[in-house]
Amino acid sequence: MSKSEFSGHLDKMRIHPAATVAYSLVLNNEEYPINDFLGKSLSLLWEGDIHCRACNRPTNKSFSQGYCYPCFTKLPECDSCIMSPEKCHFHLGTCRDAAWGERVCFNDHIVYLANSSGIKVGITRMKNMPSRWLDQGAAQALPIARVATRRLAGLVEDIIRRDIADKTNWRAMLKGDSPELDLVSERDRLKEHFAEELNQLELEQGPGSITWLTNESVRHFNYPVIEYPTKVSSHNFDKTAEVSGRLMGMKGQYLILDTGVINLRKFTSYNVRVTVNRES
Incomplete structure (x- = not known):
């Protein structure tokens, strides 16, 4: 045919x-x-x-x-905290579906750096690596920290994005791969730059609540x-x-x-x- x-x-x-x-x-x-x-x-x-x-x-x-609109207004996967995980309201007892929240949000999450249209910070569930990076058109990606909940991942991301982007410039991404970056050096720089706030966050959440992944290597992707x-x-x-x-x-x-x-x-x-x- x-x-x-x-x-x-x-x-x-x-x-x-x-x-x-x-x-x-x-x-x-x-x-x-x-x-x-x-x-x-x-x-x-x-x-x-x-x-x-x-x-x-x-x-x-x-x-x-x-x-559809009714599902958009009722389902937990359509709630605003999906796009802004630091705004998770499960602890307030207002999650749209507590069973769904326990299943999806209370498991290991990864904070990562990626290079799609330049450096960015993001989060994903461990099981979504590397599909999350591929969905974003990342040419490089590096896991930098592991935490136990989606909300905590969002709080770490919220700190780091004060220095780097948390979104991909899709037009730039589609014009070609960005120049290769030293994501390991960027991880170390950001960890040091925000050391006080990150240490305070870990203290509030409990010792060991943030595990820094210092032995991870950079992944590379060819499209x-x-x-x-x-x-x-x-x-x-x-x-x-x-x-x-x-x-x-x-x-x-x-x-x-x-x-x-x-x-x-x-x-x-x-x-x-x-x-x-x-x-x-």
């Missing part, structure tokens, strides 16, 4: 670590590897419907990457990109239902086409038909 076609409700792309990281589109929970589609003509057509990723009801608008754009323009299904172009690469949760880029994670739960011309 000269063409491949598949459809379903989008989820974020699965990214698997390898010498060159391997990407798969995810439609109706089924994976479709796409590294071999590099250089081919690709069309993505939003077929007009969105179904909530939690309750599966149809919704006219996606909230928090794939939820499947034929050519990076010199000017980044983005596609949006809400404005144009069909997105097409030659697939030039994948980085983070973005497809890089010769016509622009699209963040597939943003359109989680959109029903999309994907067509690939294998002979192009």
Whole structure:
């Protein structure tokens, strides 16, 4: 066949670590590897419907990457503390779902440094390494501390981000890899720079509540990109239902086409038909 076609409700792309990281589109929970589609003509057509990723009801608008409005206002995974973990309110007895909070937020978390569009600090659950870094398009990553709860990870991050960014500049990330950084030296500098505040935080949370990971090595990642754009323009299904172009690469949760880029994670739960011309 000269063409491949598949459809379903989008989820974020699965990214698997390898010498060159391997990407798969995810439609109706089924994976479709796409590294071999590099250089081919690709069309993505939003077929007009969105179904909530939690309750599966149809919704006219996606909230928090794939939820209907009722789920967005009720589910713990859509609460504001997910984006700002230092604002966790479990200890106040106001968690939207205490069982969910105990399962997700009260386990080991990692504070890390990454280089995606320059240095940044972030947090993730241990089980989400290295997928968290790959989702962000990081070329380098270094775990720097381990803590027992999500809230404590957020408090450590909150201190460190006074000196460095906690967000990725997605346009810069999609123009190519940032120059390599000495993340080990940056870890040591930040630990020393904020020693007083970090020591006070550990004292408040209990001795040993923050474990500094001084023996970790820097991870490096290579993304499947034929050519990076010199000017980044983005596609949006809400404005144009069909997105097409030659697939030039994948980085983070973005497809890089010769016509622009699209963040597939943003359109989680959109029903999309994907067509690939294998002979192009």
